[in-house]
Amino acid sequence: MTESPLSQAQYDAITDAAAHWCMRLHASDCTAQERLAFEQWRDAHPLHAVEYEAMLDIWEVAGDLPRPDAIVPAVRIKPATPWRTVGIAAAVCALALPLAAYSGWNLGWLPDAYQHFEAGDTVRQVTLSDGSRVELNLGSELTFSNYKDHRRVTLDKGEAFFSVSHDTAHPFIVRAADGRIRVTGTQFNVWMYEDQVRVNLIEGSVLVTSNDDLPGDGLRLGPAMQARYKHGDFTPQISQTYANDNSLAWRSGKLVLDDLALSDALPLINRYLDKPLMLADNSTGSIRLGGIYNIKELNSLVASLPKVLPVYLTRNKDGNPVLNAIPQQPPKS
Structure with a gap:
């Protein structure tokens, strides 16, 4: 074969x-x-x-x-x-x-410079050899290489906030999953979990492509815009962010869930867990969760979910915790 x-x-x-x-x-x-x-x-x-x-x-x-x-x-x-x-x-x-x-x-x-950085159980701030600054979320990892015609970062896992030094002739390229983010000087955040990627632009502009093998530089983001993509996407999904956006709360050690369906909340939570939390079915995924959580204490959140949501916990054959919706009792006639 x-x-x-x-x-x-x-x-x-x-x-x-x-x-x-x-x-x-x-x-x-x-x-x-x-x-x-x-x-x-x-x-x-x-x-x-x-x-x-x-x-x-x-x-x-x-x-x-x-x-x-x-x-x-x-x-x-x-x-x-x-x-x-x-x-x-x-x-x-x-x-x-x-x-x-x-x-x-x-x-x-x-390259004339190669750097590798990892963040363990604390947020880490690093300076790249070109002068750009990067803030790494818990458990994140990246590499930086400085070439004659471009600067390249590979986000191996996790999340990072970039403040890129301006250099029009020397673009700054971030590879995350299958895609690429291209900038010359700006501030932006890249979150990655498995094959899902989310890019939030704070200032400047970036070009985002969901597949590095596709021709062209991708779609342009302006300030207060967000791009999402996952494996197999032909183009990123672009949306506007608002003043109450909480995607950067991790920089203050917090995860803010604003009444999200569990199917949307779990990728944000699982980034911090020793074993990812699973959903038993789609009906469980539609249950909504809100709150502000300390990113260092999210493992304890799993055990507390049955106390605040109509769910119970089981384990699958791999030992992962599984959320199951409690069946609703039909009203008595």
Whole structure:
């Protein structure tokens, strides 16, 4: 059986992961658990091992190159096919050392900076090498690469608020799930859970596409606008936000649910749970929930839901909590 070819976005995700593992395995604080996780990732797909070996070649060359102190060693290449990745790596390694990094940067193959950030159980603020500032929500993770013709962020999971330094000639591109957000300088928020993505623009403008393989730069958002997309969407869904929008309450440690159906509330809640909360059926999903919750205490919310809603809890075969609507008793005649 022939495997379907990977998309450009999938290639980029694999290469970003290979670069991350190359950085972590060379770090002095790399743990045994991380090394085990790397082995599991490497063995999950043949291309993972190919990409990682190419990264090692680039790492060995880059490690001996004279660089300014502010520049992080380059460990990233952009493939069109897995064989192009290997070819680029071999070509770079064949060059004289002083020329290798310069050529890779000049041709747009190599970044001059690569950064990886994770937020654990607290909101984290970071500054990227281009001066842009990012606020990471709990459990969020992203990588940043600075190329000659663009700046690239991959949001691996979670949520982030971006304040992007303005540079018209050097656009800032965020990859989230299948889509892409393109800006030159602005403030915006990107929320991602599984294959669902929501983009809220605060100031400036951004271009949003729901599928990175589609031609064009996508749909333009202005301030107080929102875009949503999920896997398989041809175009994002665009809507207006209002003064009472609470999507950025996480920056103050809160999750605000404004009388939402459970089917809409659960993706917002599950981002913070150890095990995602499930719905037994559509009727359960139509029950509405409101309130203001501390994002660090949402695991305790699950047990309290039967006290405030007409539901009861069960567990599925995977151990996930499941909400079930309490059957309504017919009125007595």
